[in-house]
Amino acid sequence: MIHTIAAKELKLLFASPLAWVVLTVMQLLLGYNFLRRIDDFLQLQPRLSQMTSPPGVTELVIVPTFGTLAVVLLFAVPLLAMRLIAEERRNHTMVFLTTAPVSITAIVLGKFFGLMAFLTIVTGLAVLMPFALAANTTLDYGLIASLTAGILLLAACFVAVSLYVSCLTAHPVVAALGAFGALLGMLLAGETAGDSLRTRNWHVPAALVQVFTPIKNFEPLGRGLVDTYAIACSLLLIAGFLVLAIRRLDAMRLRG
Amino acid sequence: MTEHANGATLCARGLTRKFGAHTAVNNISIELKRGEVLGFLGPNGAGKTTTMQMLTGNLAPSSGGISICGIDLLERPVAAKAKIGYLPEVPPLYRELYVDEYLLLAARVHRVPRAARGAALERVKARCGLPDAGRKLIGSLSKGYQQRVGIAQAIIHEPDVVILDEPTAGLDPNQIRQIRDLIRELGGQHSVILSTHILPEVEAVCDQVQILHHGNLVYSDTISALEKFHSGRTLLLGLRNAPPESELAGIPGVAAVEKEGDTLFRLQCAPGANPTDELVERAVSSHWGLYQLSPARTRLEDVFVRLTRSEVSTG
Numbered sequence: 001m002i003h004t005i006a007a008k009e010l011k012l013l014f015a016s017p018l019a020w021v022v023l024t025v026m027q028l029l030l031g032y033n034f035l036r037r038i039d040d041f042l043q044l045q046p047r048l049s050q051m052t053s054p055p056g057v058t059e060l061v062i063v064p065t066f067g068t069l070a071v072v073l074l075f076a077v078p079l080l081a082m083r084l085i086a087e088e089r090r091n092h093t094m095v096f097l098t099t100a101p102v103s104i105t106a107i108v109l110g111k112f113f114g115l116m117a118f119l120t121i122v123t124g125l126a127v128l129m130p131f132a133l134a135a136n137t138t139l140d141y142g143l144i145a146s147l148t149a150g151i152l153l154l155a156a157c158f159v160a161v162s163l164y165v166s167c168l169t170a171h172p173v174v175a176a177l178g179a180f181g182a183l184l185g186m187l188l189a190g191e192t193a194g195d196s197l198r199t200r201n202w203h204v205p206a207a208l209v210q211v212f213t214p215i216k217n218f219e220p221l222g223r224g225l226v227d228t229y230a231i232a233c234s235l236l237l238i239a240g241f242l243v244l245a246i247r248r249l250d251a252m253r254l255r256g
Numbered sequence: 257m258t259e260h261a262n263g264a265t266l267c268a269r270g271l272t273r274k275f276g277a278h279t280a281v282n283n284i285s286i287e288l289k290r291g292e293v294l295g296f297l298g299p300n301g302a303g304k305t306t307t308m309q310m311l312t313g314n315l316a317p318s319s320g321g322i323s324i325c326g327i328d329l330l331e332r333p334v335a336a337k338a339k340i341g342y343l344p345e346v347p348p349l350y351r352e353l354y355v356d357e358y359l360l361l362a363a364r365v366h367r368v369p370r371a372a373r374g375a376a377l378e379r380v381k382a383r384c385g386l387p388d389a390g391r392k393l394i395g396s397l398s399k400g401y402q403q404r405v406g407i408a409q410a411i412i413h414e415p416d417v418v419i420l421d422e423p424t425a426g427l428d429p430n431q432i433r434q435i436r437d438l439i440r441e442l443g444g445q446h447s448v449i450l451s452t453h454i455l456p457e458v459e460a461v462c463d464q465v466q467i468l469h470h471g472n473l474v475y476s477d478t479i480s481a482l483e484k485f486h487s488g489r490t491l492l493l494g495l496r497n498a499p500p501e502s503e504l505a506g507i508p509g510v511a512a513v514e515k516e517g518d519t520l521f522r523l524q525c526a527p528g529a530n531p532t533d534e535l536v537e538r539a540v541s542s543h544w545g546l547y548q549l550s551p552a553r554t555r556l557e558d559v560f561v562r563l564t565r566s567e568v569s570t571g
Contacts, residue, residue, distance in 0.1 A: 004364045015352035096348035096409070099312050100365040101338035254316045 001102050005110025009084065010117050018083070019118065022076050026069070026122055033068045034129050037061040058140035062130045063222060066147045069126050070218060073119070073155055074187070078179035080118065081162030084111045085249070086175035098253070108246045112159055119155040123148060143224040150221030153234045157214035158183060160241035167248040186212050211236050263289045265339075265416045265447040266311070271320035273306055280306045282471045283320070286449075288417065288464075293443040295458030295479075296451040297556075298468035299564050304451045305345060307468070308421050311449070312342040325416050338367060341415035341446075345422055347406025351395030355386060358394055359408055366413035376412050383441070384408040385434060400431040407435070411442065418442055419449045424457060436461050455556045465556065467563055474563045479556075491523045492516070493535065496545030507534055520548070 013019040041060050048054040088094040097107050127148055130139060162179035169175050190213035197206035210216060211233045218234075220227035266288040273281040281303040288294055298304050309315035311322060313333050322329040322336075329336040350358055359380060363373045381387055384404045389397065394405060403423065411418055420439070424432045440461050442448050452458060458465055459479065467475035493504070498519055505513045509531030512524040525531060532549065539546035 001365070001367075004361075008361055008365075011357070012350060012352060015350075091348075091351075092344065092346040093348040093350060095314060095342070095344045096350075096362070097365065098314050099337060099340065099342045099344075099348075100362075101334045101336075101367055102365055103334055253314065 001106045002110045002113060005097070005102070005107060006114035006117060009111055009114025013080070013083070013114075013118050016083075018080065022080065023122065023125070026072050026076065027125060029072055030065060030068060030126055030129065034061065034065045037064055038133075056140055057133060057137050058130070058143050061133070062139075062144060063147065065129065066126065066151055066222065069123070069151060070154055070215065073122075073151075073158055074183055075180065076122075077115075077119070077155065077158035078162045078165075078176045078183065080115055081159060081166050081179060082172040082176040083166075084115065084163055085166040085245075086169055087172040089170040090172060104249045104253075105246050108163065108242060108249065112156075112163055112242060115159050115163075116152075116156060119159070120152065123151050123155070126151075140224070146221050146224045146226065150218045153221065153231065154214055154218040156238050157217075157234050160238040160245075161186070161214075164241045164245040164248065167245050167252075183214075187215050191216055211240075265290050265325050266322075266449070268311060268322045269320055271307065271310055271322070272318050273303075273310060273315065274318045280471050281310070281317075281468075284468070284473050286311075286466065288447040288449065290416070290447055291443060291445070292464060293439065293448045293450060293462045294464045294466065295462035296449055296466055296468065297453065297455070297458060297560060299453065302468040302564070303471040304468055305421060306471075308342070308344070308419055308449070308451055311417075312340055312419055313337055314342075338413070339416040341366075341410035341413065341418045343406045343410040343418075343420045343423055345425070347402055348409075349394045349402055349405060351393070353394055354390065355381075355392055355394060355397070355405055356390040358405065359412055362409040363412050366415075368413050376414075380408045380412045383411070383438065385438075400427050403427060403431075403435070407438065411446070415446065417447045417449070419451075421451045422453075423450070424452070424454065432457075455560060459556050467560060469564045475559060490551065491525060491532070491535075492548060492550050493521045493523055494546070494548030495519055495521070495539065496547060497543060499542065499544060507531055507538065509534065 038061055041057060044060070085094070088097075098104075102110075127144065130144060133139060161182055162175075165179040165182055166175045168178065190209060194206050194209045194213060194216070197203075197209060207229075210230070214234060214237060217227075217230040217237075220230050264287050266286065268284065268286040271281060271284045271286075272279065284303075284307060286294070296304055296307070306315065310317045311329075313329050313336065316330070324336040324339045327336040327339070350361075353361070356377065359377050360373055363376050368376050381390065384407055386401070386404055386408060389401060389405075394402065397405065403426070407420065407423060410420065423439070424435050427435065436457065439448060439450060443461065443463075450458070450462060462479060464478050465475065466473055496519055498521070501513045501515060501521070504510060504521060504523065509526050509529030510523050511526040514522040514524070516522050523531070523535075535549065536546065538544070
């Protein structure tokens with residue numbers, strides 16, 4: 001049943017112009033960024049060749065491209081997630097799912113995986129770009145794999161948070177702005193809070209705060225480093241907000 | 257399980273729903289057998305939609321229990337919901353989808369087996385008058401067609417209980433007649449709950465009537481039992497050469513006379529009396545020029561207005 005709802009979400013996304021606009025804008029931004037980085041790399045190349053252990057094309061071109069993708073996701077995911085619950089409630093279509101023999105958990109997970117499927121397509125398009133270079137240079141495939149995993153994990157964090165905010169209101173625009181605010185807040189405040197806690201030697205609270213800093217948890221994988229604590233933090237954030245979303249939707253049935 | 261044994265498809269006991277201090281629905285019980293059509297009536301704001309939401313598992317009751325075919329809706333919601341089809345007040349339609357896509361999605365979420373979906377789609381489209389609408393976008397359909405798609409999604413999985421919230425709202429008279437025929441047909445195999453405030457609709461298709469007023473059930477019986485309940489009807493009398501009102505009021509069985517127009521009178525009959533014979537005889541013998549004699553309201557309308565009068569008089 002989760003798969004049915006996920007398929008429905010994906011289909012509805014592509015039935016509306018929003019998905020196509022997001023794909024187009026994202027591709028234009030990433031393409032421009034990618035080409036500019038290559039240009040920079042070609043100018044730097046003579047100097048790089050004099051270094052003993054120079055950074056490769058993967059680090060200088062592909063890592064920043066994925067950084068751009070992370071920023072684009074920060075804007076795009078709240079917009080895409082507002083459709084999931086808030087817009088369904090506004091259009092009175094939520095009843096279609098809540099009347100069907102489907103549990104709230106299946107509805108929330110279906111919507112989560114539906115949007116993740118779309119973001120996997122987005123990431124897939126971004127991953128294809130580096131392969132355009134494969135014919136003329138050697139790529140660090142390990143780093144590309146870790147970047148891809150990192151971006152997907154980051155996207156999942158964004159989706160979970162945005163999905164929860166989408167449950168809080170029946171106004172899609174409020175949901176999108178709220179989710180964007182929450183994600184930006186996590187990005188800015190989470191990092192500052194973590195740093196200031198650490199300078200006071202409060203290591204346990206600092207480690208807990210790290211759960212709420214998805215971008216910070218993306219960084220190790222973005223450098224090709226598998227930091228199990230960062231991955232665990234991301235998974236905890238995803239699970240936590242999905243549970244909150246399920247509870248919130250269930251409460252709607254009770255509270256009316 | 258006992259309910260299932262005696263053939264009840266839907267059984268609700270002591271349903272109450274409070275929103276804060278306000279009681280929207282107070283201690284309502286409903287029992288419905290297979291093949292019955294229940295008309296659910298009430299003025300706007302009486303709690304009809306709240307009750308429907310509770311019966312379909314979209315709203316948890318503050319107290320009371322609901323069982324669908326013997327399955328407790330609150331304890332085993334998924335199993336019970338599989339036996340319900342619901343058309344809410346606003347049909348839950350995805351405007352971006354084609355009719356076929358949408359109805360197949362409805363079949364999938366209602367767990368119709370893959371092999372049976374194609375046949376279910378064709379059957380439901382034929383039933384709801386949508387044979388050629390399959391490749392049309394729902395958003396481009398007229399309101400009447402959208403309403404039909406709404407009904408189609410509620411019955412595609414052949415549910416035991418079909419709950420329709422104002423299914424004929426906003427339709428033209430021909431469409432209303434088609435939908436009524438469809439509801440009557442559904443009543444053959446399913447149990448149907450029909451919420452409406454169009455009274456002739458209930459008299460035309462329902463076996464049972466329940467009237468809700470301020471969240472309380474004020475009337476619950478079969479349509480045929482209305483006869484016993486109603487006391488005194490209202491007649492419309494049209495006379496070209498009308499006598500003084502006092503003369504009309506003097507006829508045995510007439511409780512009150514109200515002048516509607518120059519030649520039209522509204523007669524309130526005494527409980528149990530039927531003065532029509534007397535009226536016709538006098539009209540002929542006194543040359544009143546009788547041109548109209550008809551019941552002013554349907555029987556159901558009489559009962560409805562009486563039971564919910566406070567609402568009507570306040571507007």
